[in-house]
Amino acid sequence: xxxxxxxxxxLNEIAKEGSKxxxxxxxxxxxxxxEMRISKxxxxxxxxxxxEMDDGICVYLTFTGLPSGNLLVYxxxxxxxxxxxxxxxxxxxxxxRGFSEIEISAIKxxxxxxxxxxxxxxxxxxxxEIDISxxxxxxxxxxxxxxxxxxxxxxxxxxxxxxxxEDIKCQIxxxxxxxxxxxxxxxx
Amino acid sequence: MVKVLIVDDSEFMRKLLRKILEGHFTVVGEAENGVExxxxxxxxxxxxxxxDIIMPIKNGISATAEIKKVNPQxxxxxxxxxxxxxxxxxxxxxxxxxxxxxxxxAPKVIEAIQEVLRR
Ligand SMILES: [Mg+2]
Numbered sequence: 001x002x003x004x005x006x007x008x009x010x011l012n013e014i015a016k017e018g019s020k021x022x023x024x025x026x027x028x029x030x031x032x033x034x035e036m037r038i039s040k041x042x043x044x045x046x047x048x049x050x051x052e053m054d055d056g057i058c059v060y061l062t063f064t065g066l067p068s069g070n071l072l073v074y075x076x077x078x079x080x081x082x083x084x085x086x087x088x089x090x091x092x093x094x095x096x097r098g099f100s101e102i103e104i105s106a107i108k109x110x111x112x113x114x115x116x117x118x119x120x121x122x123x124x125x126x127x128x129e130i131d132i133s134x135x136x137x138x139x140x141x142x143x144x145x146x147x148x149x150x151x152x153x154x155x156x157x158x159x160x161x162x163x164x165x166e167d168i169k170c171q172i173x174x175x176x177x178x179x180x181x182x183x184x185x186x187x188x
Numbered sequence: 189m190v191k192v193l194i195v196d197d198s199e200f201m202r203k204l205l206r207k208i209l210e211g212h213f214t215v216v217g218e219a220e221n222g223v224e225x226x227x228x229x230x231x232x233x234x235x236x237x238x239x240d241i242i243m244p245i246k247n248g249i250s251a252t253a254e255i256k257k258v259n260p261q262x263x264x265x266x267x268x269x270x271x272x273x274x275x276x277x278x279x280x281x282x283x284x285x286x287x288x289x290x291x292x293x294a295p296k297v298i299e300a301i302q303e304v305l306r307r
Contacts (some may be wrong), residue, residue: 102199113290113291
């Protein structure tokens with residue numbers, strides 16, 4: 001297959017739009033300024049995916065349609081705690097270092113809201129329907145087993161989001177399956 | 189006061205919405221999936237249902253269609269994430285009367301529900 005560079009440029013623009021929407025939505029939910037730091041598309045071998053995400057939690061979702069794939073929203077542990085605290089302001093008081101059930105619910109939902117705007121950007125552009133699963137919370141250490149289930153090679157859309165005031169970092173990784181992605185590129 | 193039933197599979201989102209609505213409306217109950225939503229709708233007879241779309245067991249679109257079958261006058265406001273245009277088209281087909289977008293912004297949520305009630 002030959003990939004048309006203009007289509008990759010377009011795909012990159014869509015991803016960037018999606019990342020900006022993610023930052024905007026996170027800013028509304030947390031009530032503080034949030035900026036998009038990085039938005040890029042890589043082609044990787046899945047076993048080389050960065051392993052720096054060990055202390056933290058991750059919202060894991062799958063999406064099916066055109067394209068289908070996997071999606072991860074990663075927060076370092078401290079950041080996740082801060083996010084939960086900001087989200088639950090006026091709803092529920094803070095617990096200890098671990099995560100309470102309502103905190104888990106809040107983090108899952110933030111993963112859900114952030115990623116659906118990204119995925120729906122594709123669906124609207126391609127005029128297809130992409131269904132997103134309900135979110136699951138996993139430990140960052142479980143990411144490897146998810147990656148192992150995937151194809152050897154993968155496209156990955158990465159967005160790095162940063163809330164300066166609270167020093168909260170969040171990384172979003174979207175892994176569409178290659179076959180679907182090729183079809184998407186043809187449709188663009 | 190206007191009675192509202194909150195439907196969402198996320199406990200956090202239910203609590204958040206409850207906090208936004210209280211003071212403006214009476215929250216009569218919560219449901220965490222589409223099956224529970226239909227049951228509680230019949231039991232509690234709310235004036236408005238706020239309906240999440242993506243939920244386990246039964247999604248919000250099917251639940252809306254069922255509620256409308258039980259009572260065509262029922263008012264259902266869909267809770268969608270920004271940009272879910274395809275899903276919204278299906279929801280309108282199922283009979284949804286309005287929508288609110290996640291992340292919630294309190295004034296917009298109140299306004300959307302009042303708008304649906306005016307109709
Ligand atoms: Mg939901």
